[in-house]
Amino acid sequence: MTESNIRGRFAPTPSGRIHLGNIFCSLLAWLHAKSANGRIVLRIEDLDSVRCPRRNADLLAHDLEWLGLYWDEGAYCGTDSDEFFQSRRSAIYEKYFHKLEQLQLVYPCFCSRAELHAAEAPHLSDGRVIYGGTCRNLTAQQRQEKLQQRAPACRIRVPDSSISFCDGHYGTCSYNLLHDSGDFIIRRSDGVYAYQLAVTVDDALMGINQVVRGCDLLSSTPVQLYLYQLLELNPPAFFHIPLLTAPDGRRLAKRDKDLDLDSLRKEYDSPEPIIGYLAFLAGQLDKPEPLAAADLIKIFDAEKIPHTDIVVPAQLPKL
Numbered sequence: 422m423t424e425s426n427i428r429g430r431f432a433p434t435p436s437g438r439i440h441l442g443n444i445f446c447s448l449l450a451w452l453h454a455k456s457a458n459g460r461i462v463l464r465i466e467d468l469d470s471v472r473c474p475r476r477n478a479d480l481l482a483h484d485l486e487w488l489g490l491y492w493d494e495g496a497y498c499g500t501d502s503d504e505f506f507q508s509r510r511s512a513i514y515e516k517y518f519h520k521l522e523q524l525q526l527v528y529p530c531f532c533s534r535a536e537l538h539a540a541e542a543p544h545l546s547d548g549r550v551i552y553g554g555t556c557r558n559l560t561a562q563q564r565q566e567k568l569q570q571r572a573p574a575c576r577i578r579v580p581d582s583s584i585s586f587c588d589g590h591y592g593t594c595s596y597n598l599l600h601d602s603g604d605f606i607i608r609r610s611d612g613v614y615a616y617q618l619a620v621t622v623d624d625a626l627m628g629i630n631q632v633v634r635g636c637d638l639l640s641s642t643p644v645q646l647y648l649y650q651l652l653e654l655n656p657p658a659f660f661h662i663p664l665l666t667a668p669d670g671r672r673l674a675k676r677d678k679d680l681d682l683d684s685l686r687k688e689y690d691s692p693e694p695i696i697g698y699l700a701f702l703a704g705q706l707d708k709p710e711p712l713a714a715a716d717l718i719k720i721f722d723a724e725k726i727p728h729t730d731i732v733v734p735a736q737l738p739k740l
C-alpha cells in the first residue's frame with residue numbers, strides 16, 4: 422500500500438526505564454500512524470541531559486524494537502540520527518527564542534521553584550503551576566538588582582485571550598491563556614531551553630502532523646499553539662489519550678518498578694502478552710490475548726479508545 426503523508430512521532434523523555442504507561446502511549450501513537458500508512462519519527466527528549474543520560478536512550482530504543490514498535494526516521498536511524506536528540510539542538514532553539522525576544526514578549530523571571538510552589542497557585546495536569554506574574558512588570562532597575570542575586574529563567578507573556586482547538590479524541594477544548602495557563606517558561610535559569618519551546622520547534626521542523634500523547638499534556642497544547650502562532654509555524658493535529666493509573670489513582674510513573682520494562686521483560690519472554698493486554702485496555706480487543714503490535718494495525722479503531730483514565734493492577738495478569 423502506498424505511504425500517506427501522515428507523520429507521527431515517539432517523543433520519549435528517557436529519565437528511566439520505560440513503563441507500561443509509556444508503552445501504551447507509544448503503541449497508540451504507532452497504531453495511529455501505521456493504520457493510516459504513515460511514518461513514525463523517534464525524537465529523544467533529553468533536554469535535561471543529567472536526568473536523561475545517553476544509556477537510558479539506548480535502552481529505550483532497544484525496548485521499542487523488542488516491542489515491535491519500529492520507527493522510520495529519527496534517532497538510531499541513519500547518519501543524521503544525532504539531530505533527533507534534543508540535547509543536540511540548542512542552537513536551533515536559540516534561533517526561535519530570539520524570534521520571540523524580537524516580539525518583546527520574553528522577560529526574565531527570578532522566582533525560585535520553592536517560591537512558585539509556595540504561592541499555592543493551581544497546578545496544571547502537565548505539572549506546571551499557573552504563574553502569578555511576580556516578575557512580569559519589574560522595572561529595569563529591579564531587574565538589574567535581582568540579576569546580582571540569581572540567574573533568571575525566561576518566560577513568555579501570554580495575552581488574556583482564549584485559544585480553542587479540536588482534539589482528535591476529546592473534541593473541542595478552549596483555554597484562556599492568561600487564566601488557565603499563565604506566562605510560561607521557555608528557557609530555564611541554567612540556560613536549557615524548556616519543553617514547550619523545544620517540542621513546538623521540533624514538531625514543526627520535523628514535519629510532524631499527528632501528535633498522539635497522554636492527556637496530562639492537554640493543558641500544554643494551548644501554550645504550544647500560541648507558540649506556533651507567534652513563530653508562524655504549522656501545528657499538527659492533536660490526539661490525547663487517557664492515562665494509565667495505579668489502583669490508588671496515581672498516574673503510573675517510573676517508580677512503579679513492577680510495571681517497567683525491566684520487570685516485564687523478566688516476566689515475559691516475548692512482547693505479545695504485554696501488547697495484547699494494552700490493546701485490550703485501549704478498547705481494541707474484547708479480552709486480553711497475546712498479539713504482535715503489527716497484528717493490531719488492521720483492526721485499530723481510534724474511536725474505541727476510552728476517554729477516562731484506565732486503572733491497571735500493580736502486576737499484570739498472567740496471559
Ligand code: GLU
Nearest residue numbers: 432433434466620634638
Ligand atoms: N517527552 C514527553 C514525555 O515523555 C512527551 C512530550 C510530548 O508528547 O509532547 O512525557
